[in-house]
Amino acid sequence: MYICLDSLIVWPERETLYKTLPNEFKEAFGNNVAVIIDCFEIFIDKPTALDTRAQTWSNYKHHNAIKFLIGITPCGAISFISEAWGGRVSDKHIATNCKLFDKLLPHDIVMADRGFLIAEDLACFRARLLMPAFTKGQAQLNSQDVFETRKIAHLRIHVERVIGLVRNKYHILQNIVPVEFLTKKPDHSVAQIDEIVRVCCALTNLSQSVCV
Numbered sequence: 766m767y768i769c770l771d772s773l774i775v776w777p778e779r780e781t782l783y784k785t786l787p788n789e790f791k792e793a794f795g796n797n798v799a800v801i802i803d804c805f806e807i808f809i810d811k812p813t814a815l816d817t818r819a820q821t822w823s824n825y826k827h828h829n830a831i832k833f834l835i836g837i838t839p840c841g842a843i844s845f846i847s848e849a850w851g852g853r854v855s856d857k858h859i860a861t862n863c864k865l866f867d868k869l870l871p872h873d874i875v876m877a878d879r880g881f882l883i884a885e886d887l888a889c890f891r892a893r894l895l896m897p898a899f900t901k902g903q904a905q906l907n908s909q910d911v912f913e914t915r916k917i918a919h920l921r922i923h924v925e926r927v928i929g930l931v932r933n934k935y936h937i938l939q940n941i942v943p944v945e946f947l948t949k950k951p952d953h954s955v956a957q958i959d960e961i962v963r964v965c966c967a968l969t970n971l972s973q974s975v976c977v
Contacts, residue, residue, distance in 0.1 A: 766964045767960040767963060767964050770963075770964055770967035770968065771963055771964075771967060773967035773968075773970050773971065774843055774844065774845070774846060774963060774966055774967055774970065775842075775844060776844050776845060776868045777838060777842075777844060779870065782799065782838060782839075783796050785838065785839075785840045786798070786839050786840070787839055787840055787976060789919075789920065790839045790920060793916050793920065794874060794895065794916075794920075797872050797873055797874045797893075798839050798873075798874045798876060798895075798920075799838075799869060799870070799873040799874060799875065799892075800836040800837065800838065800844060800845065800865075800869075800873075800875055800876070801836065801837050801838075801839065801875075801876040801877070801920070801921055801923060801924040802834060802835065802836045802845075802860065802865070802875060802876070802877050802881065802924065803834075803835060803877065803878060803924045803925060803928060804832050804833065804834050804835070804856045804859060804880075805832070805833055805835060805928045805932070806823055806825075806826055806830040806831065806832050806833075806852055807830060807831050807832075807833070807849075807938055807942055807958070807962075808826070808828050808829065808830050808940075808941045808942065809821060809829050809830060809831055809941060809942045809943075809944060809946075809947065810829070810941055810942070810943055810944050811829050812829065812944050813944075817851075817944075819853065820851035820852075820853050820854075821851040821852045821853065822851075822852060822853055823852030823853065824853070825852075826852065828852075829852065830852030831849040831850065831851065831852060831942070831947065831958065832849070832850045832851070832852050832854060832859065833846060833847050833848075833849060833850070833962055834846070834847040834850075834856070834859045834860060834863055834865065835847075835924065835927070835928060835931075835966070836865060836924075837923060837924050837927050839920070839923075839976070840974060840976055841923055841926075841927060841974035841975050841976035842970055842974065843927060843931075843966045843967075843969060843970050845865055845868070846962060846963055846966050847859060847863035847865070848863070848955060848956070848959050849947065849956060849958050849959055849962070850863075855880075856878075856880040856881050857880070857881060857882050857883055857886075860877075860881055860883050860886075861883060861886050866886065866887065866889075866890050866892070869887070869890050869892045870892075871890075871891035871892070872891065872892070872893070873890075873892040873893070874892070874893050874894075874895055875887060875892060875893070875894050875895070876894075876895045876896070876917065876920065876921045876924075877894060877895070877896050877921070878896060878897070878921065879896055879897055881894070881896060895917050895921075896917060896921075897914040897917050897918050897921075898913065898914045923975060923976055926975040927969070927975055930969055930972070930975055931965050931966060931969050934965070934968075934969065934972070935965040935968075937961060937965070938961075938962070938965060942958055945957075946958040946961070
């Protein structure tokens with residue numbers, strides 16, 4: 766299934782992206798939103814090796830886990846899925862090391878949540894980050910920041926809906942994954958869990974878009 770379905774996860778040509786861009790994105794941010802990103806975690810059995818156990822411990826979930834970065838187009842299609850990373854790794858580290866940025870063109874806009882502190886990294890690719898404004902250290906946001914944050918949050922939520930769809934449709938992603946799934950077999954290009962997640966994402970792309 767991985768061999769047959771992997772090609773359904775495609776980074777679109779810009780002409781295709783512009784033609785399928787929903788009006789709410791055009792009205793809010795023009796034609797340059799290329800991808801909306803977020804990370805999600807899958808629980809794994811506790812590894813016996815102490816270093817692996819430390820690398821996969823998620824302080825957020827309080828469990829050993831692996832983490833994936835997912836990217837969707839504004840119309841809701843999954844256009845990028847990273848390989849698995851240890852649950853301890855930050856969202857920023859995954860974003861800057863999973864080869865996502867290599868797909869960007871100048872002036873592209875990446876939408877993300879506050880955990881993705883990647884604005885300077887994107888600037889090196891002449892791309893721009895859109896994320897909700899920080900409220901820490903401020904009594905309240907000014908009216909302009911509130912307006913912009915609401916616009917971004919309203920559209921960025923689509924990636925969370927896609928993640929929810931993937932996880933709810935395929936129960937294997939809700940269970941605790943055996944550690945053996947994390948190793949790459951000699952005749953495979955990626956680990957078994959990467960194949961499983963990519964198949965789930967590819968099948969989700971055959972479903973009705975959450976943005977409809």
